[in-house]
Amino acid sequence: MGSDIRPTRVLVAGAAGFIGSHLCQELINRGATVFAVDNLYTGRKENLSDLCAHPRFTFIQADIVDPLPMSVRPDVIFNLACAASPQHYQADPVHTMMTSVVGTRNLLAVAADTGARFILASTSEVYGDPLMHPQKETYFGNVNPTGPRACYDEGKRAAEALAFDYLRLGRVDARVARIFNTYGPKMRSDDGRVVSNMITQAMGGEDITVYGDGEQTRSFCYVSDLVAGLLRLADHDRKLGAPVNLGNPNEMTILELLSEVRALTRTSSRVVRKPLPVDDPKRRKPDISLAKNILGWEPRVALGTGLAQTVSWFAQTFGLAEAPVAKLDGRRKRIPRSGMAEVGAGRA
Numbered sequence: 117m118g119s120d121i122r123p124t125r126v127l128v129a130g131a132a133g134f135i136g137s138h139l140c141q142e143l144i145n146r147g148a149t150v151f152a153v154d155n156l157y158t159g160r161k162e163n164l165s166d167l168c169a170h171p172r173f174t175f176i177q178a179d180i181v182d183p184l185p186m187s188v189r190p191d192v193i194f195n196l197a198c199a200a201s202p203q204h205y206q207a208d209p210v211h212t213m214m215t216s217v218v219g220t221r222n223l224l225a226v227a228a229d230t231g232a233r234f235i236l237a238s239t240s241e242v243y244g245d246p247l248m249h250p251q252k253e254t255y256f257g258n259v260n261p262t263g264p265r266a267c268y269d270e271g272k273r274a275a276e277a278l279a280f281d282y283l284r285l286g287r288v289d290a291r292v293a294r295i296f297n298t299y300g301p302k303m304r305s306d307d308g309r310v311v312s313n314m315i316t317q318a319m320g321g322e323d324i325t326v327y328g329d330g331e332q333t334r335s336f337c338y339v340s341d342l343v344a345g346l347l348r349l350a351d352h353d354r355k356l357g358a359p360v361n362l363g364n365p366n367e368m369t370i371l372e373l374l375s376e377v378r379a380l381t382r383t384s385s386r387v388v389r390k391p392l393p394v395d396d397p398k399r400r401k402p403d404i405s406l407a408k409n410i411l412g413w414e415p416r417v418a419l420g421t422g423l424a425q426t427v428s429w430f431a432q433t434f435g436l437a438e439a440p441v442a443k444l445d446g447r448r449k450r451i452p453r454s455g456m457a458e459v460g461a462g463r464a
Contacts, residue, residue, distance in 0.1 A: 155178060298342045325388055365404055
């Protein structure tokens with residue numbers, strides 16, 4: 117899949133999402149022929165607008181829960197399909213679970229039939245509210261199987277189980293990436309994630325929401341680094357029998373992130389507090405020793421650089437000035453929430 121390997125036919129499920137659209141662009145840049153599949157429930161076709169006319173790119177609107185309406189025989193399959201932000205995956209929890217379980221099974225069947233290498237985009241949410249810190253791939257997690265987040269957390273755990281069953285049976289060369297918090301251009305403004313929330317609220321002159329005391333931690337990875345990690349995982353020349361964490365190990369509190377965003381946007385917005393959501397993890401930091409040792413991968417983009425590029429994207433996309441609040445006929449110009457939701461894309 118790298119530049120030294122012959123061009124491949126790649127199927128990307130969840131292609132119109134935040135990460136999926138960046139992955140499609142990089143695959144095209146590398147000479148691959150890309151078949152992009154998305155049901156457009158949370159993804160946005162606008163994220164793929166630069167690729168739609170490309171001769172090596174085909175968009176297929178379909179739901180992986182259903183049999184795929186296509187005859188292509190891919191060499192590689194990336195499964196990034198599934199709503200990933202709590203407010204989106206909790207809106208239809210049954211479909212969320214079926215996307216991870218039935219959808220993953222459907223794509224694994226395609227991989228088994230075609231001999232395609234299969235890369236599952238799993239999540240750090242399989243660790244739940246972790247009791248191990250930082251989180252290693254050997255940790256089994258602390259997940260509430262009956263809570264409001266279970267449709268996503270347990271769905272991804274089941275998807276991993278399916279992938280490794282197919283691998284153990286010798287039917288598919290399956291690899292699993294456990295993705296930690298990722299941010300960057302093409303994020304949805306309405307996905308409820310902390311980076312997009314803070315940036316759009318700050319730039320729109322709105323109150324900035326902090327859940328809980330703000331001392332909970334996350335580790336934020338810029339999207340180009342994450343995509344590079346996924347490609348390293350796909351390119352690896354040996355089968356892997358274990359999941360691989362992909363994320364940035366630089367841990368910070370939500371209040372520290374807020375300080376970075378306020379400085380970049382020069383906002384005067386006040387902060388409002390809301391209760392911490394049920395089962396929201398208190399600490400999140402990946403141990404990426406495996407990715408370093410096996411894939412030779414680690415993130416390179418500093419948080420300040422990545423946040424600046426993300427703020428710039430939001431400003432350019434929605435016509436805002438460099439300052440957080442623009443003037444229009446003497447009134448404050450706020451970012452329209454409904455309009456933004458039509459442009460961005462959630463993480464697949």
